[in-house]
Each structure stands twice: as structure tokens, then as C-alpha cells.
Amino acid sequence: MPLTPAPNRRHFLALAGLAAAAAACGKAEAGTAGGAGGRKRTLRYQGAAGAVTLPELAEDLGYLGDVKLEWVGNTISGPQDIQSAATGQTDFGGAFNGAVVKLASQGAPVKAVISYYGSDKDAYNxxxxxxxxxxxxxxxxxxxxxxxxxxxxxxEAMLDIYLERHGLSRAEIGKVTPLVVPPVNTEQALRQKQIQVGVLGGILRDKALATGGIRPLFTDFQLLGAFSAGTYVMTERFLKANPETARTFVTGVAKAIEWSRTTPRDQVIARFTAIVEKRRRQEDTAALKFWRSYGVAETGGRIDPKSFRLWVDWLADRGDVPKSRIKSVDELYTNEFNAYGKGSGS
Known part of the structure; x- marks a missing residue:
């Protein structure tokens, strides 16, 4: 099992290909335009094997109305997913908010439209x-x-914040080595002492804890409390050309968030299992029974400015994003298309 050492941290987000996406998006996003009357009703997206994303749940619950989803494959990471959205290969993508900040700072005309994951007492790393x-x-x-x-x-952001908040200097933090380890191999790598610390979440965390012999050093929930950590983005061009489609999509996802909060857990899991089985992609549904929460902090996934301010400051302090590139966190997101709680969406 290969363990990949971290690159220089001042360039780590550039390695995700986000700079290339920003340069290309102006040419490639023509594919996201709505056509006559701005009535694009089919949204291309990337999913995740053996999992149910919030848009998939929203569609299955009937919350997307006449808006349809077109699965084009599974994403390999959040940065890759929002890069695909920025370049017009998909119509929306989701990632950690720090990656969204970096993408926007490179000039990509994207807007975050709704939070879709985070950390709480049930969903944490x-x-x-x-x-x-x-x-x-x-x-x-x-x-x-x-x-x-x-x-x-x-x-990596959680690790840095944890170390910084406990007084370690930049030089000392640089002596802590993050390594890429596939999640399914993290427990094994930890037990075999190939690594001294492993990040675990969801089913992999629960299985490792059930086996015993490990203990937490800290969790992201302990570090920051309940918070939304990632958002779905769309290009500004798409939002301008397809405002009603965007509103239907975002509000539908918001309703799916609240459905998952208020529906008994066993019923949510049963719904997930049925969704995965219906799409017939030969996926294992065993992990679904460990689902607890999407972890979104705010009602209906409405974006709180603090969800971005933390990462803008963190990236600027590290020199990854020039402070002049992000004049205000308000330019990174919009709640305009989230009608949940405004009458028709609730």
C-alpha cells in the first residue's frame, strides 16, 4: 500500500488542478448554458459508489419536480468535482469550502449555493x-x-488548525507529515504502525472502534463544534441562464436535508438502500446501515458566512490565497436560490 508524502503546503491546493480549472472554465462552461428561455432541466453530476448524495435523495423524494439528474460517473475527490463543474463537464459539484475558496480565488466564476455536509455529534472525522x-x-x-x-x-485543514490553536509554530507544523492513505486502508496502516495517526469517519471509524485498540486524539467536531464544511457550487453563467432550475435544485436539496433530519434513521437507511439498488450499478449497500447524519449545521443548508470566513483567513495566512483576491466572503456564495423556509420551499 503506497503512502504518499505531502507536497509543500503553500502549493497543495494548486496540485488539485484548480488553477487549471479557473483558466479553462470561461471556454468550457458553454455546455452548462440553458438554451432558449434558460430552461435547462437535466443536471449532469458525479456521484459516489455505495452512497446516496443529497441531490439523489431529493430526486427520489420528488423534491426536484421536473428537474432531472444525469449521472456521468463517480467523483474521486471534492476538488475534482468542483473542477468538473467549473469547466462545464458537470452542472454542479461539491467540495470542502477551502477548495471552493481556492477555486474562486483563481478567477473561476462559481458560486456556492447550498451546504451539503459537515460535522456534528453523529457525523465527524x-x-x-x-x-x-x-x-x-x-x-x-x-x-x-x-x-x-x-x-x-x-x-489537512483540521490538522493544521488543531496544531496552530495549540501553539505550534509554522516550522514545527512543517515537521508533521500528512500522507495520502486510501480510507479503506487507514485502519490497517495505523495498526501496522506505517502511520502514527489515522483519520477515520463513518463506517470505517465505527468498525475500527468496535475492533478496539485505538483512541481518538481529537475530532473535527471537538475542534470546531457543529459546522457545515462543504458546499455545492454552480457557475455564475448557469445561475444567470437557469435561475428557476437552480432554485428548484437548491430548494429540493434543502428539503432533502430536513427530511433526513426529521425522518427516523431506519427509514432513511431503507430509502438509501432502495435508491442504490434501483440504479443497478453493482454497489455494496452494507455501509449504508452505518449512516447517521449528513452533518449540515444550518437549517435547509443555508450558507453561513462563517463557513467560508474561517477558510479564507486560514488560506490567506498560509499564503495560499492572496488577501486581495477575496475582498469579501459574500462574493463566494449565495442563498438567493434556497427557498426553503420562505413559503413554497418549506
């Missing part, structure tokens, strides 16, 4: 060590390897 590990405090991580699913995204 933990940084785990072996039960007998000498790692007990942030400073103990100096010289250690931390395995996570991808670099330049949620987990």
Missing part, C-alpha cells in the same frame, strides 16, 4: 492513534505521520 501510543498532545505529533484520504482538503 476523528484523528485516531493506537491505544498504547505515546501521542497524547499536539506537540507529540512533531515528526509523526498522519494518514488521510486526500491532501489539501478537510482533514
Amino acid at each position: 476523528g484523528f485516531y492513534v493506537l491505544e498504547d501510543s505515546p501521542i497524547r498532545a499536539p506537540r507529540d505529533l512533531i515528526g509523526k505521520k498522519v494518514g488521510m484520504n486526500t491532501l489539501g482538503a478537510h482533514s
Whole structure:
């Protein structure tokens, strides 16, 4: 199992290909235009194997009306997903808000329209060590390897914030090594001591904890409390050409968020299982029974400015985004298309 060391952190988001997306989006996004009357009603998107995304749930519940989803494949990461949306290969994509900030700072004309995942008491990622590990405090991580699913995204940001808030200097933080480890291999890598810390969430976390022999160093929920961490984005051109489609989509996703909160968990899981089975992609549904929450903090996924302000400041402090590129967090998102709670959407 290969373990990939982190690159220089000042360039980590550029490695995700976001700069290329920003340069290309002006030419490629013609494919997202709505045509006559701005009535594009079929939205291309990327999914996730063995999982049900909020737009897929919204469509199955009938919340998207005459708007249809067209699956074009599965995404490999959040940065790749929003890059596809920016370049017009898909009509929407979702990623960690730091990646959205980086993409926008490179000039890509995209807007975040609704939050779709986050951390709460049920949905969180933990940084785990072996039960007998000498790692007990942030400073103990100096010289250690931390395995996570991808670099330049949620987990690396949580690690940096954790270390910074506990007083480690930039030089000391640079001595903590994030490594890319496939999520399905993280527990094994931790137990075999190939890494000293592993980031685990969802079913993989629950299975590892049930096996025993590991303990949490910290979780993102403990670090920041309940917060929305990622948003779906659409291009500004798409929103201008297809406002009603955008409103139907965003409001439908908002209603699906609230349906998942208020419906008994066993019924939600049963719905997920039926959705996966109906699409006939030979996917394993076993992981669905471990679902607990999407983790979205705000009602209906409405975007709170603080969901972006934290990452703008973090990226600017690191030099990854020039402060002059993002004049206000308000330019990064819009709640204009989310009608949930405004009458027709509730």
C-alpha cells in the first residue's frame, strides 16, 4: 500500500488542478448554458459508489419536480468535482469550502449555493492513534505521520488548525507529515504502525472502534463544534441562464436535508438502500446501515458566512490565497436560490 508524502503546503491546493480549472472554465462552461428561455432541466453530476448524495435523495423524494439528474460517473475527490463543474463537464459539484475558496480565488466564476455536509455529534472525522501510543498532545505529533484520504482538503485543514490553536509554530507544523492513505486502508496502516495517526469517519471509524485498540486524539467536531464544511457550487453563467432550475435544485436539496433530519434513521437507511439498488450499478449497500447524519449545521443548508470566513483567513495566512483576491466572503456564495423556509420551499 503506497503512502504518499505531502507536497509543500503553500502549493497543495494548486496540485488539485484548480488553477487549471479557473483558466479553462470561461471556454468550457458553454455546455452548462440553458438554451432558449434558460430552461435547462437535466443536471449532469458525479456521484459516489455505495452512497446516496443529497441531490439523489431529493430526486427520489420528488423534491426536484421536473428537474432531472444525469449521472456521468463517480467523483474521486471534492476538488475534482468542483473542477468538473467549473469547466462545464458537470452542472454542479461539491467540495470542502477551502477548495471552493481556492477555486474562486483563481478567477473561476462559481458560486456556492447550498451546504451539503459537515460535522456534528453523529457525523465527524476523528484523528485516531493506537491505544498504547505515546501521542497524547499536539506537540507529540512533531515528526509523526498522519494518514488521510486526500491532501489539501478537510482533514489537512483540521490538522493544521488543531496544531496552530495549540501553539505550534509554522516550522514545527512543517515537521508533521500528512500522507495520502486510501480510507479503506487507514485502519490497517495505523495498526501496522506505517502511520502514527489515522483519520477515520463513518463506517470505517465505527468498525475500527468496535475492533478496539485505538483512541481518538481529537475530532473535527471537538475542534470546531457543529459546522457545515462543504458546499455545492454552480457557475455564475448557469445561475444567470437557469435561475428557476437552480432554485428548484437548491430548494429540493434543502428539503432533502430536513427530511433526513426529521425522518427516523431506519427509514432513511431503507430509502438509501432502495435508491442504490434501483440504479443497478453493482454497489455494496452494507455501509449504508452505518449512516447517521449528513452533518449540515444550518437549517435547509443555508450558507453561513462563517463557513467560508474561517477558510479564507486560514488560506490567506498560509499564503495560499492572496488577501486581495477575496475582498469579501459574500462574493463566494449565495442563498438567493434556497427557498426553503420562505413559503413554497418549506
